Amino acid sequence: MENSLKFDELQRSKIASMFIDDKYVITKAICNELEKGKKAAIGEVRTWGGKQFKKVYDGWEPVGGGEKRSKVEEGDVDKKDAQNMANDKKGGASKVQGLGIFNDTHIYQSVRKSETPETLTKNCNKILKSSDTNQRKSIELFKNGLHIHEIVNLTGTPLSATIDYINKAKKQGEFGNATQSSTRTNNDSADENGNTPIELNGVEIPDIPIQARWDSYANNGTMIACGISKSMFAYGSGGVGKTYTLLDEDEGVFSRLKMRKADLNPALDDVSEAEGPLEVQTEDGEDSHIGINPQTGDRFLKKDKYDYIVVSGKLSATRMFELMQEHNGKLIVFDDCDSVLKNDDGVNVLKGALDTTGDGTISWEGKGSLTTGYAGIRGAQRRTDNKGNPVPKWNLPKTFKFNGQIVFISNYKSKNIPQPLRSRADLIDLTMTRQETIDKVESIMYRSKFKDSKGNRIEVTKENREKALHFMQKYIRKIETDDLNMRTFTKIAKQYQFAEQTGQDEQTALSNVIATTFPRKINPND
Amino acid sequence: MIDPIKIKEKGLKAFSNKELDELYATLSRGIENGEPSKTMKDIEAEMQSRYDDFNKTKK
Numbered sequence: 001m002e003n004s005l006k007f008d009e010l011q012r013s014k015i016a017s018m019f020i021d022d023k024y025v026i027t028k029a030i031c032n033e034l035e036k037g038k039k040a041a042i043g044e045v046r047t048w049g050g051k052q053f054k055k056v057y058d059g060w061e062p063v064g065g066g067e068k069r070s071k072v073e074e075g076d077v078d079k080k081d082a083q084n085m086a087n088d089k090k091g092g093a094s095k096v097q098g099l100g101i102f103n104d105t106h107i108y109q110s111v112r113k114s115e116t117p118e119t120l121t122k123n124c125n126k127i128l129k130s131s132d133t134n135q136r137k138s139i140e141l142f143k144n145g146l147h148i149h150e151i152v153n154l155t156g157t158p159l160s161a162t163i164d165y166i167n168k169a170k171k172q173g174e175f176g177n178a179t180q181s182s183t184r185t186n187n188d189s190a191d192e193n194g195n196t197p198i199e200l201n202g203v204e205i206p207d208i209p210i211q212a213r214w215d216s217y218a219n220n221g222t223m224i225a226c227g228i229s230k231s232m233f234a235y236g237s238g239g240v241g242k243t244y245t246l247l248d249e250d251e252g253v254f255s256r257l258k259m260r261k262a263d264l265n266p267a268l269d270d271v272s273e274a275e276g277p278l279e280v281q282t283e284d285g286e287d288s289h290i291g292i293n294p295q296t297g298d299r300f301l302k303k304d305k306y307d308y309i310v311v312s313g314k315l316s317a318t319r320m321f322e323l324m325q326e327h328n329g330k331l332i333v334f335d336d337c338d339s340v341l342k343n344d345d346g347v348n349v350l351k352g353a354l355d356t357t358g359d360g361t362i363s364w365e366g367k368g369s370l371t372t373g374y375a376g377i378r379g380a381q382r383r384t385d386n387k388g389n390p391v392p393k394w395n396l397p398k399t400f401k402f403n404g405q406i407v408f409i410s411n412y413k414s415k416n417i418p419q420p421l422r423s424r425a426d427l428i429d430l431t432m433t434r435q436e437t438i439d440k441v442e443s444i445m446y447r448s449k450f451k452d453s454k455g456n457r458i459e460v461t462k463e464n465r466e467k468a469l470h471f472m473q474k475y476i477r478k479i480e481t482d483d484l485n486m487r488t489f490t491k492i493a494k495q496y497q498f499a500e501q502t503g504q505d506e507q508t509a510l511s512n513v514i515a516t517t518f519p520r521k522i523n524p525n526d
Numbered sequence: 527m528i529d530p531i532k533i534k535e536k537g538l539k540a541f542s543n544k545e546l547d548e549l550y551a552t553l554s555r556g557i558e559n560g561e562p563s564k565t566m567k568d569i570e571a572e573m574q575s576r577y578d579d580f581n582k583t584k585k
Binding site for chain 1: 543544546547550551553554555562566569570573574576577
């Protein structure tokens with residue numbers, strides 16, 4: 001037994017011995033009272049609370065059996081408590097293993113659910129073995145989704161002190177995002193049995209099913225599309241439908257609401273590197289969203305032709321700031337642009353963009369000049385070459401008033417979202433457990449679209465989609481967490497489809513699927 | 527330490543912080559993989575209430 005976990009085997013065995021049946025519990029209190037004074041001999045009878053108890057080899061039992069209760073009455077220590085004491089027989093080791101997920105409400109429940117029991121146990125043990133104070137350990141365990149009783153149990157900190165630590169941390173804003181999210185969901189206070197969970201000033205909140213979070217995500221997307229909300233920040237495991245839900249060309253929220261997407265990929269459109277903005281030609285050969293002034297040859301954005309623009313891929317903070325000026329007044333969707341979260345400039349720009357309280361003024365505090373290849377941007381000044389001749393590039397102002405909207409879709413986990421962003425945007429946590437991810441894959445697998453290397457649609461039969469799902473269900477614990485998503489499903493389903501079309505037997509098909517899903521488990525040095 | 531059966535007679539407020547701490551710790555030790563019981567949640571709520579009262583008094 002690890003000392004750091006403070007499981008007292010002696011106490012444990014005493015408590016276990018005091019459990020007589022599921023209707024009668026002799027508490028540790030009684031036991032302590034009976035143990036006082038001289039060591040009791042086996043068979044010795046002692047009295048406590050006007051009742052007699054006999055010492056047996058492994059504890060105490062009531063004399064005459066007259067004290068056995070026929071039922072647990074309301075207001076007594078309840079049946080769960082009795083069961084808890086019964087479970088105590090199993091000892092501390094099983095408790096460490098038992099850090100599983102249970103249906104309790106906790107503001108960090110999503111953090112806990114995002115971990116496997118193994119990683120959760122590993123994280124908790126790391127915290128417990130650290131040289132931190134009990135206060136710090138308690139707070140860190142709480143942030144991992146552990147309930148107060150588990151913290152009390154693992155750290156040995158009394159409940160009163162634990163409550164004190166958690167409340168202080170909350171007041172100091174340590175639970176910023178989680179606390180904020182609690183205020184959003186406090187209304188859903190009744191559980192499935194109609195009971196209202198006890199709330200400790202926001203320390204505990206009712207949880208909502210993951211599907212409700214997805215519905216909320218779509219709902220917030222609708223609020224953005226309708227202009228009601230200014231910004232949204234959605235995060236969670238990649239490849240499970242965040243982009244699809246909002247941006248799918250047929251079924252996405254924005255398409256269904258007839259929003260027009262700009263045919264540009266501004267992440268590639270870095271005027272500091274390239275000659276000019278990347279233009280995407282439409283089928284009829286005309287630029288759909290970029291116009292050219294016939295007199296000057298300057299390019300400009302046809303802002304009346306689109307409602308939103310999607311930016312995806314690696315993006316610098318500078319480029320993000322430029323984009324927000326270029327497409328000011330429009331909705332900008334940053335999809336999978338997590339690179340900007342890694343530096344302070346990016347976070348600062350996003351802070352300004354996501355903030356719904358100010359007047360929208362954003363300033364650039366980073367180094368370097370800001371440029372655009374589009375004419376007509378407010379406050380921009382045309383650049384000249386070495387000889388003083390005007391060139392089709394403009395310097396952008398370092399402060400401007402952003403009156404557009406922002407949707408930021410991130411694959412980051414909750415704990416990696418920079419704190420300044422958490423408190424500003426409408427946050428939607430779509431982090432899922434492995435099982436929830438598989439359920440999500442199942443719910444959208446018949447609708448998902450398959451494309452070939454050139455982006456053309458290819459057909460994958462219902463049977464092959466189901467085979468892919470069954471494979472993922474079977475190896476749910478073997479597939480890397482980051483790979484448990486629709487992308488892997490797509491990859492596997494395509495393998496099965498190709499196998500069918502080329503007449504491969506089942507074993508070959510399975511081999512191909514395994515080979516493309518799992519790495520070899522070998523040591524190359526052997 | 528208090529006998530949890532006496533909670534029915536006296537109510538949680540009759541017990542000291544230390545007594546409730548000890549009872550809570552005892553009850554929590556038995557949970558292996560499940561929700562805390564009503565008694566435990568009541569004790570948590572009571573302790574939170576005491577914490578709030580204490581801080582109000584300090585102000």
